[in-house]
Amino acid sequence: MSEQLMTRNPYLSVCAAIALMLVNGLTACSSSNPAAPVVEPSPVTGLVKHVFVIVLENKSFSTTFGATSPVPYLTQTLASQGAQLSGYYGTGHVSLDNYVSMISGQAGTPQTISDCQTYADFTASSSTPATNGQILGSGCVYPSSVLTLADQMTAANLTWKGYMGDMGNDPARESATCGHPTLNTVDHTQVAEAPSTTVPLGDMYATRHNPFMYFHSIIDSADCGSHVVNMEQNLANDLKSVSTTANLTFITPNLCDDGHDSPCANGAAGGYTSMNAFLTKWIPIITSSPAYQADGLLIINFDESNYVTTVSGSTVTITFPGTFCCGETLGPNLAPYPQTQSAGGYNLVYGNYGGDQTGAILLSPFIKPGTVSTVPYNHYSMLKTVENIFKLPLLGNAQTSGLVQLGADVFTNVP
Amino acid sequence: MQSIKPLFIVLAVAVLCGGAHSYGGHAAPRTHRPVADHAVFAPLSERAVVGREIFFDARLSSSGKLSCASCHSAADAYGPPNALSVQLGGRTLHTAGLRAVPSLRYTLARTPIWAHPRPTSLAERIAEKDDVPAGGFAWDGRFDTLHEQAAFPLLAASEMASSKELVVQKIEHGPYAGRFREAFGQDSFANTDKTFAFALLALERFELEDPSFHPYSSKYDRYLDGKAALTAQEQRGLALFNDGDRGNCASCHLSARGADGSHPLFTDFQFEAIGVPRNRTIPADRDGKFYDMGLCGPIRTNQPDPSYCGMFKTPTLRNVATRQVFFHNGRFHTLKEALRFYVERDTNPAEWYPRGHDKGGEPFDDLPAGLRSNVDKITPPFSGDKNKRPVWNDGEIDDVIAFLKTLSDDDQALNHR
Numbered sequence: 067m068s069e070q071l072m073t074r075n076p077y078l079s080v081c082a083a084i085a086l087m088l089v090n091g092l093t094a095c096s097s098s099n100p101a102a103p104v105v106e107p108s109p110v111t112g113l114v115k116h117v118f119v120i121v122l123e124n125k126s127f128s129t130t131f132g133a134t135s136p137v138p139y140l141t142q143t144l145a146s147q148g149a150q151l152s153g154y155y156g157t158g159h160v161s162l163d164n165y166v167s168m169i170s171g172q173a174g175t176p177q178t179i180s181d182c183q184t185y186a187d188f189t190a191s192s193s194t195p196a197t198n199g200q201i202l203g204s205g206c207v208y209p210s211s212v213l214t215l216a217d218q219m220t221a222a223n224l225t226w227k228g229y230m231g232d233m234g235n236d237p238a239r240e241s242a243t244c245g246h247p248t249l250n251t252v253d254h255t256q257v258a259e260a261p262s263t264t265v266p267l268g269d270m271y272a273t274r275h276n277p278f279m280y281f282h283s284i285i286d287s288a289d290c291g292s293h294v295v296n297m298e299q300n301l302a303n304d305l306k307s308v309s310t311t312a313n314l315t316f317i318t319p320n321l322c323d324d325g326h327d328s329p330c331a332n333g334a335a336g337g338y339t340s341m342n343a344f345l346t347k348w349i350p351i352i353t354s355s356p357a358y359q360a361d362g363l364l365i366i367n368f369d370e371s372n373y374v375t376t377v378s379g380s381t382v383t384i385t386f387p388g389t390f391c392c393g394e395t396l397g398p399n400l401a402p403y404p405q406t407q408s409a410g411g412y413n414l415v416y417g418n419y420g421g422d423q424t425g426a427i428l429l430s431p432f433i434k435p436g437t438v439s440t441v442p443y444n445h446y447s448m449l450k451t452v453e454n455i456f457k458l459p460l461l462g463n464a465q466t467s468g469l470v471q472l473g474a475d476v477f478t479n480v481p
Numbered sequence: 482m483q484s485i486k487p488l489f490i491v492l493a494v495a496v497l498c499g500g501a502h503s504y505g506g507h508a509a510p511r512t513h514r515p516v517a518d519h520a521v522f523a524p525l526s527e528r529a530v531v532g533r534e535i536f537f538d539a540r541l542s543s544s545g546k547l548s549c550a551s552c553h554s555a556a557d558a559y560g561p562p563n564a565l566s567v568q569l570g571g572r573t574l575h576t577a578g579l580r581a582v583p584s585l586r587y588t589l590a591r592t593p594i595w596a597h598p599r600p601t602s603l604a605e606r607i608a609e610k611d612d613v614p615a616g617g618f619a620w621d622g623r624f625d626t627l628h629e630q631a632a633f634p635l636l637a638a639s640e641m642a643s644s645k646e647l648v649v650q651k652i653e654h655g656p657y658a659g660r661f662r663e664a665f666g667q668d669s670f671a672n673t674d675k676t677f678a679f680a681l682l683a684l685e686r687f688e689l690e691d692p693s694f695h696p697y698s699s700k701y702d703r704y705l706d707g708k709a710a711l712t713a714q715e716q717r718g719l720a721l722f723n724d725g726d727r728g729n730c731a732s733c734h735l736s737a738r739g740a741d742g743s744h745p746l747f748t749d750f751q752f753e754a755i756g757v758p759r760n761r762t763i764p765a766d767r768d769g770k771f772y773d774m775g776l777c778g779p780i781r782t783n784q785p786d787p788s789y790c791g792m793f794k795t796p797t798l799r800n801v802a803t804r805q806v807f808f809h810n811g812r813f814h815t816l817k818e819a820l821r822f823y824v825e826r827d828t829n830p831a832e833w834y835p836r837g838h839d840k841g842g843e844p845f846d847d848l849p850a851g852l853r854s855n856v857d858k859i860t861p862p863f864s865g866d867k868n869k870r871p872v873w874n875d876g877e878i879d880d881v882i883a884f885l886k887t888l889s890d891d892d893q894a895l896n897h898r
Binding site for chain 1: 605
């Protein structure tokens with residue numbers, strides 16, 4: 067691995083290569099999903115040193131990026147400043163399995179594809195992982211042997227932080243740091259809480275949109291509370307200097323700001339309207355930060371796409387096509403597709419295991435304004451790209467054979 | 482404040498600061514019994530002190546005999562002092578309310594404004610059921626703040642039946658006028674509307690600040706703190722209460738500590754349609770064309786969505802064992818009867834509802850026929866199936882009652898021995 071890496075990247079020092087080998091060795095030894103060695107650097111490896119990820123919710127490419135886009139700040143203002151990835155896909159339905167895939171490369175379980183209404187511990191059915199380090203079993207919270215991008219960052223002496231909108235607004239609901247339900251209990255953060263005298267801002271944090279909470283390697287660590295924090299109370303301050311800006315900044319807006327709810331518990335409109343307002347406020351704060359301006363990459367994606375509704379007589383059918391890309395395969399813990407269920411007088415159809423096309427926007431000093439890429443990418447592509455940027459081993463389905471990382475079609479301003 | 486149609490002012494509900502007289506015709510307040518000891522708590526703000534005076538001041542009603550505390554009895558966890566389904570109020574104390582009086586303990590500071598956040602994804606609404614309205618004060622959640630709410634019972638024809646002018650006049654010329662001026666300014670009586678608004682704010686402060694509204698002195702609180710042990714029967718009851726496959730009570734009446742260790746309130750403030758039988762002892766319910774459908778109206782007028790019909794806000798179960806009236810319409814008067822309804826509603830509907838054409842029970846008779854599908858028939862303990870057995874037997878119901886008694890605050894346990 068180091069030979070290829072060093073051949074392709076003249077900036078990589080011998081010392082860094084030694085450090086990388088040590089990191090790879092450490093993570094591989096402690097994981098049941100041993101990471102594959104780095105086989106290719108990103109075009110911005112050694113250049114990008116601060117990655118920011120903002121995940122939005124449940125929107126299809128055709129609507130978001132349509133001619134009358136309901137989120138013009140994203141699709142017009144920001145797209146003109148960076149790169150539009152038209153071929154970006156989610157990796158599943160519904161939310162949580164996508165978030166998990168972004169930071170671990172693990173595919174869905176029967177529980178995560180249903181958003182883990184109960185915050186259930188993962189029960190492994192085998193001690194031997196399947197292809198691409200996929201752990202076998204069911205449940206929500208993966209054992210400590212399953213590593214994440216965050217664990218890799220820590221092991222490589224890189225910094226990371228998760229900033230979660232509204233987390234801890236109601237301390238009786240969840241902690242303001244590392245906030246999650248008690249294991250094996252009902253997740254009461256599934257529904258947003260409206261403002262009250264005691265909680266004047268309400269609490270629209272959703273554990274299921276905070277992927278870090280689904281790994282024992284993180285929630286059991288002593289420093290989880292310093293890594294996963296409330297966004298509104300911390301992000302702007304942390305962005306004020308390079309030294310306080312993590313190498314990886316993962317941002318999950320609250321259920322209103324990310325477009326998930328409409329209307330919202332606090333009375334805001336939600337949907338694209340609140341999403342647009344959130345981005346209009348926060349993107350300039352991020353892009354004006356010293357760390358971003360020096361060597362930043364900002365990824366704004368969606369967890370999954372939307373569905374198609376058809377009506378036949380009195381029957382309403384909601385269909386997620388489940389289109390996938392990039393060599394994604396059915397996770398070993400999931401039943402074959404299509405999957406269907408009937409509820410509340412509706413038919414729900416999941417045509418396949420993919421997350422459908424969402425599109426994404428990237429901003430960086432290493433991207434020319436107005437870049438457009440139609441190359442298919444998904445969350446595993448993003449994970450692979452970030453791991454390669456930070457010279458980390460590939461986790462889970464980031465190892466998928468033939469998976470393409472974000473390349474020169476995206477990073478169009480590399481010196 | 483929302484406007485109330487004249488017809489329904491007559492039927493107005495006895496909630497929060499609602500005064501009402503009992504059917505028996507005796508308006509005098511009950512002998513004051515012990516409530517939580519205030520001495521160990523921080524002193525109330527000036528406004529809260531004024532609010533306490535107003536809360537107990539019967540002069541503010543048109544009858545001169547009802548105060549907020551008449552219905553929200555301090556000796557009864559700020560709940561009803563008797564077993565009446567609804568209370569009587571009005572100028573002559575003969576006008577019946579429409580709904581049972583809720584307890585004011587514990588929930589006030591944590592009641593969220595009414596909201597129905599909805600996922601933009603219809604699929605999530607369907608598959609994950611995270612699509613529930615919640616919050617607001619009163620059984621139908623129509624008031625977002627306590628001071629908004631407080632105006633209703635003061636003015637409602639079936640409650641204190643007062644007027645802004647009367648309330649202001651009585652305060653201005655009463656024993657605590659000086660305190661009122663200290664709290665709200667020397668010119669606080671210059672404008673009737675403003676003075677009335679100050680009075681509502683004072684009530685709000687009292688209800689939020691006074692520790693008697695949240696004593697946390699029950700055996701269950703001590704149990705959570707490791708200072709008391711539950712008996713074997715109470716433990717069985719707690720397990721049944723929490724069992725999501727059977728009783729499933731804790732799915733709405735949250736029983737676990739909060740993430741910060743705070744003690745539970747035994748409500749999630751969400752709305753639910755459980756199909757409580759019609760209570761024909763309520764005068765309004767004797768009119769076969771009238772239905773109190775909660776969230777969708779007719780008292781609440783701004784949420785006409787038919788899918789909301791029959792939904793009422795989940796009450797706290799703290800001090801439930803010392804109540805004598807249960808559910809929004811006060812249909813049941815013993816805890817055992819209320820619990821039996823939960824577990825036998827679907828398995829033996831004839832026990833609870835009038836006989837229909839098929840000689841069996843006609844379920845959900847307190848909703849128009851076309852809206853009865855709103856009632857929850859899926860979530861345990863409901864099964865929607867006559868052929869299934871009740872999730873609890875008689876002994877298990879007794880176990881749950883034993884547990885619920887541990888939710889009684891010390892003063893309630895003493896007052897209701």
